Amino acid sequence: MTTARIVGVGMTDFGVHDRPLAELFAEAAFAAVDDAGLETDAIDAFYLGNAMGGQTERDTHLAPTLATHVGVAGVPCQRYEDACATSSNAFKHAVRAVEAGQHDVVLVGGVERCTPVTGLETPEMTSVFASAAHRQYEQPTGLSFPGVFGLLTTRHMHEHGTTEEDLAAVAVKNHRHGTMNPRAQFGTETTVEDILEGPIVASPFRLMDCCPFSDGAAAVLVASEEAAASLSEARPSVSVAGVGHATDVVPLSDKVDPTATQSARDAATQAYEEAGIEASDVDVAEVHDCFTGAEVLAIEALGFVEDGEGGRAAVEGTTALGGRIPVNPSGGLKAKGHPIGATGVAQLVELTEQLRGDAGDRQVADAEIGLAHNLGGDAATTVVSVLEVAQ
Ligand code: COA
Secondary structure, eight states, X not given: OOOOEEEEEEEOOOBOOOXXXXXXXXXXXXXXXXXXXXXXXXOOEEEEEOSSXXXXXXXXXXXXXXXXXXXXXXXXXXEEOBTBTHHHHHXXXXXXXXXXXXXXXXXXXXXXXXXXXXXXXXHHHHHHHHXXXXXXXXXXXXXXXXXXXXXXXXXXXXHHOOOHHHHHHXXXXXXXXXXXXXXXXXXXXXXXXXXXHSOEEETXXXXXXXXXXXXXXXXEEXXXXXXHHTOTTSOOOEEEEEEEEEEOOSSGGGOSSTTSOHHHHHHHHHHHHHHTOOGXXXXXXXXXOSXXXXXXXXXXXXXXXXXXXXXXXXXXXXXXXXXXXXXXXXXXXXXXXXXXXXXXXXXXXXXXXXXXXXXXGGXXXXXXXXXXXXXXXXXXXXXXXXXXXXX
């Protein structure tokens, strides 16, 4: 069986983009094609991540539409939607198809517009996002995603003594990292004091504990070892060492341990086993910090810190650039932005650049193994991917 490699990456800036979805996607896709040093006719499949196009773009057949715009119509195309884990799931299927010998070069893209350029302001977009919560038991209560993660985080605070200051330290760290990422939506520093003065969105989260609404696109090209070897002009490729994908029950009320994010634990176990590594082998991680509390839960689920100690990690510098396990050097969803369907692939773009040594001021020294953790809905879907410097 061949090992899948990432041979090209591209993404747009994340932020507000008042232009059509197809144009946004094409910018990322063509950047990835140029980065790989290949022609679009080498692509033999296209897997797209887009979570909400049916509601936000009034477009329910996006994969062939976007394929048309980037000149790859004719190859098999499909769209994946798994809330915020959407494009990681597209990536997993591309990796499996390449490993199985079904395809040689697959374009994996993610794209979403979530800002008022869609015609939807914050209340309406919050309601669109909330459609990823349980239809019968949660949506009728008015539960939004700041509320979902607010409840999980409140429980963590109750059980482990995590404080609002601990949460704010996550935002301070990720905004500091974001200042080194020219593609980040918020490239400005912030302080714990400023964060604690902000308005409450959903307890315990204040404005700066939340990721923003964002527009953006990201793309990677996944290729077989043989196809990668033929790309002599390409940038160095990275290997896909393991991918885990797990789900958990959807309503928060049914979760055995609400702070465990069980799908993340299960996906991480699978990915570590496939890659033949342990959590302590990871040099750099991009994790799903849609809210500060989500990063606290993620680093525990991934085994970077002991259960209950996630709250102190940012305060103590463990997860900062230069720390024991740098988390979200891109700025994460918090500072880089979170265009839902693009987020998972954007994490892989960042890790690929880190493993190539191309990450500029935010480069993690000697990074050889990178991990992406992308979570969807009520922590009900998680995809964990492990990338390695190709041998
Ligand atoms: N982080 C940092 N700054 C933010 C921000 C964020 N998340 N959201 C908005 N801002 C800034 C804006 O740039 C603006 O700054 P300015 O006054 O200097 O221009 C200011 O705060 C107010 O912005 P506005 O767009 O009016 O905020 P809002 O009240 O409409 O929305 C949130 C703020 C936090 C409610 C909204 O971003 C949100 O709901 N985020 C979570 C999205 C989500 O649930 N994603 C899915 C996760 S699973």
